[in-house]
Amino acid sequence: MQKIYAAITAVHGYVPDYVLTNHELETMVDTNDEWITSRTGIKERRILKGEGLATSDMAVPAVKGLLEKRGIGAEEIDLIIFCTSTPDMVFPATANILADKVGAKNAWGYDLQAACSGFVFGLTTGAQFIESGKHKKVLVVGGDKMSSIVNYEDRTTCIIFGDGCAAVLLEPNEEGFGLVDSVLKSDGSGRPFLNLKAGGSLRPASYETIDNKEHFAYQEGQAVFKFAVTNMADVAAEVMERNNLTAEDIAWLVPHQANKRIIDATANRCGVSSDKVMINIHRYGNTTNGTIPLCLWEWESKLKKGDNLILAAFGGGFTWGAAYLKWAY
């Protein structure tokens, strides 16, 4: 029997209108455009403003746009995997909320939490349901409303993150296009360095957790940087090596947009020249689960059938991983 691959057959994204520039941040915390640009590569990021708007509200236009592009109805979706670290609520799953909002009446779904590696983990997980023959149409959504967990008085984190969301559709392909391979890793001993301490079962919300600002993302930047810069690069190189790929074989490197210096290190390690690296960190910052699918969305018109893509990510946990994808259209 012919092997079934899980191919991306459509991609669409959404970023909120509000642009938070480095210059505006200068009025909020003790920082400056030069520092942020040289240390991170970020110039601006998008923020979802407005009462009652959550991560799923960014996913709705992304998914509606995707369905329209592909010319299918929401009721044809079998499964929604929503990769997010900022779910609308602790439960029910944002995947379920999204299914209701877009009318995906025949889909089941769940949220996947792997911090910034979520989309690569979700893509790999979603692909299994296609490869097994169990499902025909799987939506993998990656998005975060990071502004809901960022402390805009903490200059070490508020400069980095932004809001955004994008989704891909996975469908069966028997011609060898789609997800070819992935390497996924995690190391829970990294949890002290990047986390959100309260609001879970360990530290339920209390006056104390609020006073201590424990409902905001906490990061030890240097420790995270050191781990990220080596592991994201190593895992990208590993997936290339085990598929006998050289830099010449790669059409695009699609790195998680955490820090321009981490992106450059990953590209160097893989030997991929800068013109083949998708970078939009200067405009969106780190949208956590949104970065990789947002890149695919923005570069969609440049992608050609058969292009070899390497996706690479690193995130809190720690989690990290890379995927080798043969573009299908």
Ligand code: COA
């Ligand atoms: N503006 C100006 N100065 C700042 C600043 C800001 N926004 N944030 C920190 N600083 C200061 C620090 O206080 C420190 O000052 P000191 O030397 O007087 O103590 C100095 O700049 C250097 O701080 P440091 O934390 O060593 O900077 P860095 O080069 O490591 O850059 C990060 C900080 C957060 C940008 C960087 O560590 C990073 O990108 N880490 C990884 C983040 C990441 O990828 N997270 C997501 C994982 S998916």
